[in-house]
Amino acid sequence: SLAREAEVLFLEANYDREMLKNGPYPPPLKARIASKGGHLSNDEALTFLAESGFSGSHVYFIHISDTNNSVPLLEAAARISSPVPFTVCAKGACYGVVGS
Known part of the structure; x- marks a missing residue:
């Protein structure tokens, strides 16, 4: 799968x-x-991650609902099951520098 071959994965939760x-x-x-x-739930995203064979350097969880999800909730679930380092991307936050 493409996820298995990727170095970084952006995954909706x-x-x-x-x-x-x-x-x-x-x-x-x-x-x-x-x-x-529709959209991927936290459980579906984490199941996909586990079953995809992804072994890259990092996964970014994105498109997190303000109404039907929370960063701490997703972080807690990902700590238990993510096989790689991850970042839960909160809406409006910046994660690193682009360009030089």
Whole structure:
């Protein structure tokens, strides 16, 4: 797979299933988010990471919902199961220098 060959991986971890289930969104929007064509949950992202064979240097978790996820929650889950160093990218934060 492409993930197996990559040095760095950017992986969506958009929502926590319980936060989405109990959150303020209307049922049709919740269903779309959680659908196969919607977004990746924390669990789905971490399962993909584990099953992909990725052994690069770093994974960045991106596109984290302000409403249905939290950085500390995802960090705690990733600490348990990520096989490589990771960064949970909070919205609006800068992670390193681009260019010279």
